[in-house]
Amino acid sequence: MKKFCYLSLILALLLYAGTTATATVQSRVSPDAALKMLQDGNGRFVSNGPKRPNQNAQRRLDTAEKGQQPFAAVLACADSRVPVEVLFDRGIGDIFVVRNAGNIATKESIGSLEYAVDHLGTPLVVVLGHAKCGAVTAAMEGGGVPPNIQAIVDAIAPAVAKVKAVSPEKSGEALVPGAITANVWQALADILRNSPLLREKVKQSKVKVVGAHYDLKTGKVSWLGPHPQQTQLLADSAQ
Numbered sequence: 001m002k003k004f005c006y007l008s009l010i011l012a013l014l015l016y017a018g019t020t021a022t023a024t025v026q027s028r029v030s031p032d033a034a035l036k037m038l039q040d041g042n043g044r045f046v047s048n049g050p051k052r053p054n055q056n057a058q059r060r061l062d063t064a065e066k067g068q069q070p071f072a073a074v075l076a077c078a079d080s081r082v083p084v085e086v087l088f089d090r091g092i093g094d095i096f097v098v099r100n101a102g103n104i105a106t107k108e109s110i111g112s113l114e115y116a117v118d119h120l121g122t123p124l125v126v127v128l129g130h131a132k133c134g135a136v137t138a139a140m141e142g143g144g145v146p147p148n149i150q151a152i153v154d155a156i157a158p159a160v161a162k163v164k165a166v167s168p169e170k171s172g173e174a175l176v177p178g179a180i181t182a183n184v185w186q187a188l189a190d191i192l193r194n195s196p197l198l199r200e201k202v203k204q205s206k207v208k209v210v211g212a213h214y215d216l217k218t219g220k221v222s223w224l225g226p227h228p229q230q231t232q233l234l235a236d237s238a239q
Contacts, residue, residue, distance in 0.1 A: 031208035034071040034124035035223075041089035042221045054091025063093040070096040073116035075187060076128040077103045077135065081216050084128070088221075096122055102135030102183065103127055104155040105190035114197050123207055125191070125198065128221070129184040130214040136160070136180050140172075159183040181224070184211040188227040192234060199234055 029037070044050050073096040076084050084097045096116040098109050105127070116122040129136075138145060139156035159182035163175050170178075188211050192199055201207035211224035227233060 029071050029123060031123040038072055038088050042087060044089045045087050046219045050089040054094055059092045068093045069120055070094055070122050072124040072126060073113050073122045074126045074128050075103050075109055077130055077133055082130050082214055087219060101152050102156050103129055103187055105187040110191055110195050114195055117201055117207055118197055125209040127184050127187045127211045128214055129180045131216045133180050136183050137176055140176055140179055156183050159186040185227055189233055203234060
């Protein structure tokens with residue numbers, strides 16, 4: 001019995017060591033190459049010439065047996081009109097997708113992105129906003145909503161307030177496009193402020209964290225780039 005317990009302990013330690021050793025996987029592509037892959041895929045989607053890579057049975061079996069190594073992690077809105085893998089013309093195991101209403105950077109969302117970067121070796125993080133976002137519109141309009149939806153509205157409210165402050169001449173629907181972009185910037189800032197892990201990866205140039213905007217009508221993704229104050233955010237968060 002003692003010999004059995006001893007062998008079990010040794011096996012457990014070996015398994016733990018193997019897991020720890022592979023917890024941080026080195027990506028096979030650079031952040032810039034990963035971004036180019038998304039851009040090219042979206043170009044194919046917009047031009048109605050998708051290749052639909054990695055969408056066959058063999059890819060399904062490979063990822064089931066060998067695991068995943070997505071080249072991009074995307075924080076997107078839960079809106080059903082924003083099918084992330086489809087609009088980037090990618091397949092199984094390519095994109096680690098985190099979704100919620102309003103693409104807000106909650107603690108759970110940031111933790112999911114950290115998992116993709118640290119455990120799976122993902123070199124690119126994208127916050128993807130989109131046109132006519134219902135969550136942002138609800139935050140803009142205000143009014144009574146159920147408590148759980150109110151939590152989403154409250155998370156978007158600071159972005160709405162910023163847009164109203166810089167565009168006092170606008171109101172209602174005219175403010176929504178700006179608020180959608182501001183909400184993307186806010187999510188990027190929240191990620192950098194609240195994730196020491198991702199901040200360090202960005203400082204080391206191992207990971208890029210960028211914003212983007214998806215047009216529901218054209219299918220085109222416009223790239224916003226890193227947060228305009230990324231350097232300051234990295235410096236402030238380190239203190």
